[in-house]
Amino acid sequence: MRQRLRPRLIATFALVAALTSVGVAATSYTLVRREILRRADETAARQGRAALADAAERLPPSPEPAQLADFAARVKARDGLEVVTVRPDGLSDTTSVSLSARVVPAELGQALARGRVVTVRATAAGAPYVVAAGRVSGVADFYFFSSLDDVAEDLRLLRNVLAGVGAALVVLSGVVGALAARSVLTPIRQARAAVHRLEVGLLETRLPERGRDELADLAHSFNAMAQALERTIGELRALEAGQRRFVSDVSHELRTPLTALTTAADVLEANAGGLNDPGRRAARLLVVEARRLRTLVDDLMEISRMDAGAAAMAWERMDLSALVADALRARGWSDRVDTHLEQAVTAWVDARRIDAIVGNLVGNALEHGRPPVTVIVDSMTSTGVEGVRLQVADAGPGIPPEHLAHVFDRFYKADPARSRREGGGSGLRGPNAGPGLGLAIARENARLHGGDITVSSRAGGGGAVFTVVLSGRSGPPGTVTELLPDREAPVTTDRHDVVP
Amino acid sequence: MADILLVEDDASVREAVAMALEGDGHRVDTAVSGDEALDRWRRSRPDLILLDVMLPGTDGLSVCRTVRRADEVPIILLTARSDPIDVVAGLESGADDYVTKPFETRVLMARIRAVLRRQARPAEEQVMRFGDLTIDPAGMVVTLREREVRLTPTELRLLLELARRPGQVLTRAGLLEAVWDYSYLGDSRLVDVCVQRLRAKVEGDPAEPVLIQTVRGVGYKLVPPQR
Numbered sequence: 001m002r003q004r005l006r007p008r009l010i011a012t013f014a015l016v017a018a019l020t021s022v023g024v025a026a027t028s029y030t031l032v033r034r035e036i037l038r039r040a041d042e043t044a045a046r047q048g049r050a051a052l053a054d055a056a057e058r059l060p061p062s063p064e065p066a067q068l069a070d071f072a073a074r075v076k077a078r079d080g081l082e083v084v085t086v087r088p089d090g091l092s093d094t095t096s097v098s099l100s101a102r103v104v105p106a107e108l109g110q111a112l113a114r115g116r117v118v119t120v121r122a123t124a125a126g127a128p129y130v131v132a133a134g135r136v137s138g139v140a141d142f143y144f145f146s147s148l149d150d151v152a153e154d155l156r157l158l159r160n161v162l163a164g165v166g167a168a169l170v171v172l173s174g175v176v177g178a179l180a181a182r183s184v185l186t187p188i189r190q191a192r193a194a195v196h197r198l199e200v201g202l203l204e205t206r207l208p209e210r211g212r213d214e215l216a217d218l219a220h221s222f223n224a225m226a227q228a229l230e231r232t233i234g235e236l237r238a239l240e241a242g243q244r245r246f247v248s249d250v251s252h253e254l255r256t257p258l259t260a261l262t263t264a265a266d267v268l269e270a271n272a273g274g275l276n277d278p279g280r281r282a283a284r285l286l287v288v289e290a291r292r293l294r295t296l297v298d299d300l301m302e303i304s305r306m307d308a309g310a311a312a313m314a315w316e317r318m319d320l321s322a323l324v325a326d327a328l329r330a331r332g333w334s335d336r337v338d339t340h341l342e343q344a345v346t347a348w349v350d351a352r353r354i355d356a357i358v359g360n361l362v363g364n365a366l367e368h369g370r371p372p373v374t375v376i377v378d379s380m381t382s383t384g385v386e387g388v389r390l391q392v393a394d395a396g397p398g399i400p401p402e403h404l405a406h407v408f409d410r411f412y413k414a415d416p417a418r419s420r421r422e423g424g425g426s427g428l429r430g431p432n433a434g435p436g437l438g439l440a441i442a443r444e445n446a447r448l449h450g451g452d453i454t455v456s457s458r459a460g461g462g463g464a465v466f467t468v469v470l471s472g473r474s475g476p477p478g479t480v481t482e483l484l485p486d487r488e489a490p491v492t493t494d495r496h497d498v499v500p
Numbered sequence: 501m502a503d504i505l506l507v508e509d510d511a512s513v514r515e516a517v518a519m520a521l522e523g524d525g526h527r528v529d530t531a532v533s534g535d536e537a538l539d540r541w542r543r544s545r546p547d548l549i550l551l552d553v554m555l556p557g558t559d560g561l562s563v564c565r566t567v568r569r570a571d572e573v574p575i576i577l578l579t580a581r582s583d584p585i586d587v588v589a590g591l592e593s594g595a596d597d598y599v600t601k602p603f604e605t606r607v608l609m610a611r612i613r614a615v616l617r618r619q620a621r622p623a624e625e626q627v628m629r630f631g632d633l634t635i636d637p638a639g640m641v642v643t644l645r646e647r648e649v650r651l652t653p654t655e656l657r658l659l660l661e662l663a664r665r666p667g668q669v670l671t672r673a674g675l676l677e678a679v680w681d682y683s684y685l686g687d688s689r690l691v692d693v694c695v696q697r698l699r700a701k702v703e704g705d706p707a708e709p710v711l712i713q714t715v716r717g718v719g720y721k722l723v724p725p726q727r
């Protein structure tokens with residue numbers, strides 16, 4: 001915008017100035033020239049008449065050439081005119097070295113016959129003259145050449161002055177155009193910068209409202225918009241923060257009764273032997289549901305920590321394959337999955353979060369997919385991407401395409417028509433789990449590593465494939481490891497999820 | 501098996517945990533506040549304290565520090581991961597371990613058993629000397645420049661683990677397993693904070709440790725002083 005409006009304004013101003021000055025200059029030049037030449041003609045006619053009268057008075061009929069030359073010399077000396085004389089017998093004479101009877105314009109000869117003084121402008125011997133001609137009968141024809149060199153010089157000067165002034169006007173207009181452009185462009189540039197600042201989230205951005213012109217109007221409108229935006233976004237943020245805090249507070253509040261509940265349920269389970277059959281069944285139900293509730297609250301607390309940006313990373317450079325093998329072994333899954341773990345695939349990770357991802361993905365595959373469940377860990381050097389990959393796949397029915405985009409949604413029900421109890425083949429959680437936060441948390445965990453999780457379903461019902469890609473960068477982002485002399489494991493200050 | 505002081509302000513949690521502890525064969529005394537906890541501890545001198553961090557009045561960390569000044573009794577903190585009080589702060593106050601609410605009963609019981617095991621007299625071993633430091637495993641006595649250094653059982657176990665293999669680097673995971681009985685994904689901050697506490701007691705200058713050294717990227721090692 002800046003690059004185009006400014007030259008356009010300058011060019012417009014300059015063009016207007018140029019047209020104006022050409023018009024004015026041409027008009028005035030034409031008028032002045034006509035007037036100057038008219039005066040020159042008049043002077044020449046007057047001088048010619050006076051000289052003719054003089055000649056009629058002083059010269060005898062058929063004067064001697066010497067007498068004629070003498071008279072001509074006197075006229076030349078007095079009036080500054082060059083004189084060419086032509087006697088009735090055809091003999092001519094001249095006071096000039098360059099002018100002679102031969103350069104006399106032909107039409108003058110015919111005019112003379114009618115017996116009056118005529119003037120004509122002509123170029124003779126390369127120079128401009130006004131020629132006044134007249135005849136003294138019986139004496140001679142007289143041609144008085146009045147030089148127009150001075151007049152031509154004046155006109156040239158006038159032309160130059162007009163051209164110079166015109167050019168100056170054009171330049172001046174260009175400067176005025178640039179100034180005008182700046183006065184318009186500066187506010188526009190400010191507006192653009194302000195829009196950019198809004199764009200990056202600086203909602204308190206405002207434009208100065210100066211004057212009462214259209215630009216001030218624009219600034220005013222902009223400010224009104226920015227204010228409305230700030231207010232709306234502020235409200236939304238407050239609302240969102242409030243909701244997050246609510247979830248966090250609720251989870252927090254649930255924690256204490258839940259501790260009592262699950263502990264009591266564990267005691268009940270340990271003592272279920274002393275109960276009768278309905279009592280045992282009730283106790284069993286209580287225990288299972290209490291544990292489920294605990295998982296749910298744990299997940300809620302975890303995800304509200306993540307939402308609040310309070311999830312701390314305990315970065316360590318570790319062998320991902322070993323980590324995955326340990327996670328499987330710790331859950332007793334080593335014999336239930338086929339593993340293809342590439343040797344020495346190291347990455348900067350938070351071991352707990354990787355463990356959680358493995359637990360969730362493999363747990364899902366074992367519960368909903370069909371064997372064989374395969375777990376692959378490899379570096380992605382072969383694909384040209386720097387990073388490491390963890391892939392969990394099963395041989396089950398896969399995930400219907402319409403659900404693929406939603407499997408990481410919180411509490412997403414793959415099939416709302418089915419109750420979570422019935423679960424069903426397309427269910428993403430266990431028959432007793434219902435839709436949950438597991439995959440949402442797994443994806444957040446991957447993202448905390450600067451990576452992500454994607455899901456696909458193999459063609460022909462070949463099962464669901466979850467792929468975790470972690471960045472292969474050489475160090476964890478933004479840790480304080482190097483600054484701590486006494487701990488190479490980045491310190492997890494674990495500031496928790498207390499929403500301010 | 502053990503006399504346990506359970507400090508917890510919520511009545512239901514207190515009762516449920518007490519039931520579970522008793523079910524596991526322990527004798528349980530309870531307190532509902534920090535002040536009551538200190539009072540009970542002074543009177544009954546329990547084998548182990550289960551301490552809720554968030555308490556009305558004197559909070560759990562203050563209780564922990566007060567107890568630590570006079571007693572090496574094992575302390576396990578009951579925390580919520582969302583408590584504003586940091587786990588690290590709790591461990592630095594002298595706690596031996598922690599469990600996060602809502603916990604699984606079997607996890608709590610396992611932690612309790614692990615802590616109590618550390619109090620048992622080590623089977624083997626003759627007296628070890630490292631410069632000014634003398635470790636007598638049999639008597640469970642550690643002296644620095646002829647003066648007895650009071651270590652908690654956890655600190656003593658950690659020191660013994662390091663002292664048994666002088667010059668050898670021990671990983672955090674290995675130490676977590678050997679000292680704390682965490683076989684998988686233990687919190688390495690337990691080791692880090694305990695090493696700090698140990699250094700404060702046995703190093704001439706804890707800020708410039710020479711005896712227990714950090715090996716970046718791996719763990720810790722005990723370096724016998726050169727003569």
